[in-house]
Amino acid sequence: MNASRLSAAHEPDAEKAFFVADLSVVYRQHQRWKACLPEIQPFYAVKCNPDPYVIRLLASLGAGFDCASNNEISQVLDLGGIDPSNLIFANPCKAASFIRNAAKRGVDMMTFDNSDELYKIARAHPGARCVVRILTDDSKSLCAFGIKFGAPLGTVPGLLAKAKELKLDVVGVSFHVGSGCYDPSVYMDAIMRARTVFDMGREVGYTFGLLDVGGGFEDGLFEQAAAVLTKAIDRYFPDRRDLRIIAEPGRYYVSKAFRLAANIIARRAPLLGEPSQVVEASSPDTTSDQPTVMYYINDGVYGAFNCILFDHQVVHPYVLSMNGSFHVSDSEEKNVSSVWGPTCDSIDCVCPKTILPVGLRVGDWLGFDNMGAYTVCAASQFNGFEVSKVIYTMGGIGSLEVRNALANFAAEGHGL
Numbered sequence: 001m002n003a004s005r006l007s008a009a010h011e012p013d014a015e016k017a018f019f020v021a022d023l024s025v026v027y028r029q030h031q032r033w034k035a036c037l038p039e040i041q042p043f044y045a046v047k048c049n050p051d052p053y054v055i056r057l058l059a060s061l062g063a064g065f066d067c068a069s070n071n072e073i074s075q076v077l078d079l080g081g082i083d084p085s086n087l088i089f090a091n092p093c094k095a096a097s098f099i100r101n102a103a104k105r106g107v108d109m110m111t112f113d114n115s116d117e118l119y120k121i122a123r124a125h126p127g128a129r130c131v132v133r134i135l136t137d138d139s140k141s142l143c144a145f146g147i148k149f150g151a152p153l154g155t156v157p158g159l160l161a162k163a164k165e166l167k168l169d170v171v172g173v174s175f176h177v178g179s180g181c182y183d184p185s186v187y188m189d190a191i192m193r194a195r196t197v198f199d200m201g202r203e204v205g206y207t208f209g210l211l212d213v214g215g216g217f218e219d220g221l222f223e224q225a226a227a228v229l230t231k232a233i234d235r236y237f238p239d240r241r242d243l244r245i246i247a248e249p250g251r252y253y254v255s256k257a258f259r260l261a262a263n264i265i266a267r268r269a270p271l272l273g274e275p276s277q278v279v280e281a282s283s284p285d286t287t288s289d290q291p292t293v294m295y296y297i298n299d300g301v302y303g304a305f306n307c308i309l310f311d312h313q314v315v316h317p318y319v320l321s322m323n324g325s326f327h328v329s330d331s332e333e334k335n336v337s338s339v340w341g342p343t344c345d346s347i348d349c350v351c352p353k354t355i356l357p358v359g360l361r362v363g364d365w366l367g368f369d370n371m372g373a374y375t376v377c378a379a380s381q382f383n384g385f386e387v388s389k390v391i392y393t394m395g396g397i398g399s400l401e402v403r404n405a406l407a408n409f410a411a412e413g414h415g416l
């Protein structure tokens with residue numbers, strides 16, 4: 001509303017796109033996690049969205065953190081009040097200097113999946129608590145990681161023997177079923193493999209005490225995934241008195257917590273009474289289901305919508321405000337339209353085909369839901385367009401708890 005008013009007053013930059021982060025959503029996801037997976041401590045995967053308030057909130061709620069670089073480790077530890085034992089350096093291929101820095105900061109838990117990494121860890125952080133990242137079936141996910149990370153089971157006994165020879169402490173097993181996992185049954189097989197690796201560890205003389213079930217949790221399938229995991233853990237780890245179980249959820253926590261508002265900065269539409277140029281340009285055989293109007297908004301695939309390219313997302317715009325009004329009647333006449341980002345690159349297409357009201361004009365606002373995961377963190381400033389800023393809210397159930405959690409965190413002198 002404010003943006004609309006400032007824009008009407010010709011305030012510079014009033015029409016900038018912005019995120020709205022509802023921190024209560026993050027809180028509610030945490031409650032849901034604790035209800036469904038009470039035995040598993042979540043280590044939030046910072047790379048998914050390193051938003052400072054999400055991190056403060058999760059820290060004050062008792063979550064740990066999965067970091068993959070020096071900067072992520074610093075970002076979390078510099079807040080203060082977070083014990084380094086609640087961090088896992090979950091990147092199996094780290095620069096030697098990063099391992100040394102982790103040692104300096106007291107971050108001991110780190111993953112590996114190859115023998116070169118073991119040599120590096122033995123040199124740079126001999127007191128590390130190593131976690132072997134194994135390969136599991138990641139074919140049922142939006143973003144598979146298996147072509148890059150994970151030790152095939154056949155290589156694990158050799159790796160563990162090498163770790164033993166280097167006098168390293170291997171404390172457990174991790175895996176990642178792939179980000180955005182749409183078939184939770186894969187957790188069953190993954191836990192079975194982890195069990196096998198616990199037994200391999202015992203052969204070499206290790207007694208593992210850590211099981212890290214990774215990330216991949218999808219909001220809509222969370223209960224199902226939790227049920228499969230619980231069953232699998234009961235089956236393969238029936239006696240787990242000395243077992244610490246952690247996970248590395250990323251998108252589960254933030255996907256729905258962030259929405260994006262973007263301004264229509266330009267429009268290409270046929271002049272009244274003229275045949276559509278747009279249709280002729282895009283396809284010679286004019287059919288009525290082709291977009292007839294192109295909207296250009298002020299965030300695109302080089303910015304927040306990089307999730308379309310990198311995270312294989314499909315986004316659905318809706319009208320936030322039209323002609324200064326937030327009430328857009330469903331009976332508005334509609335056009336098949338396309339939505340484009342602001343840069344001069346034609347790959348910068350946000351939505352190739354969607355239905356939007358005919359009356360939509362330059363200056364109106366479009367909204368996009370589920371914009372919290374793998375969006376703002378990978379946005380570039382290509383072509384001179386700034387990364388959209390975040391505005392924070394807390395609404396509905398959990399708003400009071402969020403307020404208190406953040407206030408307590410600050411009162412203890414953290415995050416300042």
Ligand SMILES: *Cc1c(COP(=O)(O)O)cnc(C)c1O
Nearest residue numbers: 045179180215216248249250251
């Ligand atoms: C990206 C990543 C995660 C988070 O995955 P989500 O699918 O967002 O839950 C967790 N662990 C590791 C090692 C990762 O690389």
